[in-house]
Amino acid sequence: MESIISFKDVKKVYPNGNVGLKNINLDIKKGEFVAIVGLSGAGKSTLLRTINKMHDITSGDILVNGESIVHYRDKSLRKLRRNIGMIFQSFNLVKQSTVQRNVLNGRVGYYPTWKSVLGLFSKADKQKAVEALRSVNMIEKLYAKVDDLSGGQQQRVAIARTLMQDPNIILADEPIASLDPVTSSAVMDDLKRLNEELGMTVVVNLHSVRIARTYASRIIGIRAGEIVYDQPIENVKKEDFAEIYANKAK
Numbered sequence: 001m002e003s004i005i006s007f008k009d010v011k012k013v014y015p016n017g018n019v020g021l022k023n024i025n026l027d028i029k030k031g032e033f034v035a036i037v038g039l040s041g042a043g044k045s046t047l048l049r050t051i052n053k054m055h056d057i058t059s060g061d062i063l064v065n066g067e068s069i070v071h072y073r074d075k076s077l078r079k080l081r082r083n084i085g086m087i088f089q090s091f092n093l094v095k096q097s098t099v100q101r102n103v104l105n106g107r108v109g110y111y112p113t114w115k116s117v118l119g120l121f122s123k124a125d126k127q128k129a130v131e132a133l134r135s136v137n138m139i140e141k142l143y144a145k146v147d148d149l150s151g152g153q154q155q156r157v158a159i160a161r162t163l164m165q166d167p168n169i170i171l172a173d174e175p176i177a178s179l180d181p182v183t184s185s186a187v188m189d190d191l192k193r194l195n196e197e198l199g200m201t202v203v204v205n206l207h208s209v210r211i212a213r214t215y216a217s218r219i220i221g222i223r224a225g226e227i228v229y230d231q232p233i234e235n236v237k238k239e240d241f242a243e244i245y246a247n248k249a250k
């Protein structure tokens with residue numbers, strides 16, 4: 001099957017000299033559900049954020065949908081980011097606004113700025129927002145204020161907002177790190193459903209190996225900016241993670 005995301009000898013050094021990624025070679029296939037695990041500071045966020053160019057790389061190449069994204073800017077960059085949904089640990093919602101308005105904000109890339117500022121969204125997009133909320137089982141909260149929702153519910157609104165972009169890739173950076181176990185499962189179930197039912201490719205950074213094993217089709221382990229583990233779920237054994245999480249620098 002074709003690769004939807006490819007890393008070729010990717011290195012990322014931050015301006016202050018910190019090494020984020022060392023020499024990453026990685027192919028992610030369309031429809032995979034990839035969990036990236038590793039200690040804090042291993043490079044998980046850096047890896048994820050190079051895929052939509054929130055971080056630029058220092059050398060090497062990254063291909064998305066078969067095209068190098070390294071030189072993307074302006075229009076091509078906007079198109080890339082429309083294609084890729086991003087979910088954050090902190091939800092990044094406008095808390096004083098309604099759920100509906102937040103979900104519609106996922107569509108702003110399709111409107112001239114003045115229309116989105118005034119909230120002039122089309123009927124079709126309002127309908128689309130309803131469907132997005134339905135797919136994360138949050139339709140009854142359409143007119144609720146985001147501030148009145150639980151963390152898990154807010155994360156699901158964030159997922160619905162992402163769906164408004166019609167992405168084919170979803171990147172989730174520690175999406176459940178600030179949630180309790182029950183709401184964590186609801187959020188992970190949503191991501192799994194988008195993967196299985198809508199065929200979206202999901203790449204998710206997780207602290208919990210247990211959650212990674214429950215949901216992912218493939219687990220990648222990162223340590224000090226390098227891939228030290230990469231297996232399809234059927235080959236993954238619990239004891240495999242001792243090295244990734246070993247508490248000493250390599």
Ligand SMILES: Nc1ncnc2c1ncn2[C@@H]1O[C@H](COP(=O)(O)OP(=O)(O)OP(=O)(O)O)[C@@H](O)[C@H]1O
Binds near residue numbers: 015018019020041
């Ligand atoms: N903006 C930045 N400027 C400088 N160094 C950075 C920056 N962001 C990350 N780093 C460094 O890059 C390395 C990888 O960090 P990264 O945040 O990708 O790890 P992580 O595995 O996602 O960790 P966490 O689970 O804590 O988020 C670390 O050494 C970190 O200090």
